Amino acid sequence: MALAHVYLAPGFEEVELITIVDVLRRGGVDTRLVALDEAEAHTGAHGITVAADLPFSTAANAAPDLIVLPGGGPGTQALLVSVALHERLRAQHAAGRRVAAICAAPMVLAQAGLLNGIDACCYPGCEGALVDGGATVSAYNVVEAGAITTSRGPATAASFALTLLQQLTDAATAQQVGRAMLYL
Numbered sequence: 001m002a003l004a005h006v007y008l009a010p011g012f013e014e015v016e017l018i019t020i021v022d023v024l025r026r027g028g029v030d031t032r033l034v035a036l037d038e039a040e041a042h043t044g045a046h047g048i049t050v051a052a053d054l055p056f057s058t059a060a061n062a063a064p065d066l067i068v069l070p071g072g073g074p075g076t077q078a079l080l081v082s083v084a085l086h087e088r089l090r091a092q093h094a095a096g097r098r099v100a101a102i103c104a105a106p107m108v109l110a111q112a113g114l115l116n117g118i119d120a121c122c123y124p125g126c127e128g129a130l131v132d133g134g135a136t137v138s139a140y141n142v143v144e145a146g147a148i149t150t151s152r153g154p155a156t157a158a159s160f161a162l163t164l165l166q167q168l169t170d171a172a173t174a175q176q177v178g179r180a181m182l183y184l
Helices: 014-026 073-080 083-094 106-111 127-132 154-168 171-180
Strands: 003-008 030-035 041-043 049-051 066-069 098-102 142-145 148-151
Touching: 003 014, 014 030, 014 049, 014 154, 014 171, 066 083, 066 154, 073 106, 083 098, 083 106, 098 106, 098 154, 106 127, 106 148, 142 154, 148 154, 154 171
Parallel strands: 003 030, 003 066, 066 098, 098 148
Antiparallel strands: 041 049, 142 148
């Protein structure tokens, strides 16, 4: 069974986080919410509090198949200043394992040096950080570039999550989950 870690930072975008976790779990992916720190829970940008499954330090011992960064303005700011997270993302990518980010969070991938020379997308207004990180900005809602997947924002969260599910399982599983949820 594939293992995914979805990072939970204060001020995360609730629609993105919950949609990603829900779709991956429905598809049979072992999906863990990892706190950016040692907190047991964080509150999102719109006042919804979500419990973490693992603190940051415990997750360091795992080798997930996928690390996902939800966006949200305040959440992304917390992700951007976490040097330890950037190191973890670089190690994940160097090991050939998947990394994904949605909304403003692709800026974190750019800052960590993972988007140089590849296509990526992000929330409108965040493009400059991606270009500064060497990416070519795309207008597509979900962009797959090797082991890196990016998406634009809350309205694209379901498509993004189904793409990630297909990457970790197969097209039939993603299609079955998408149909059961009336996305497809």
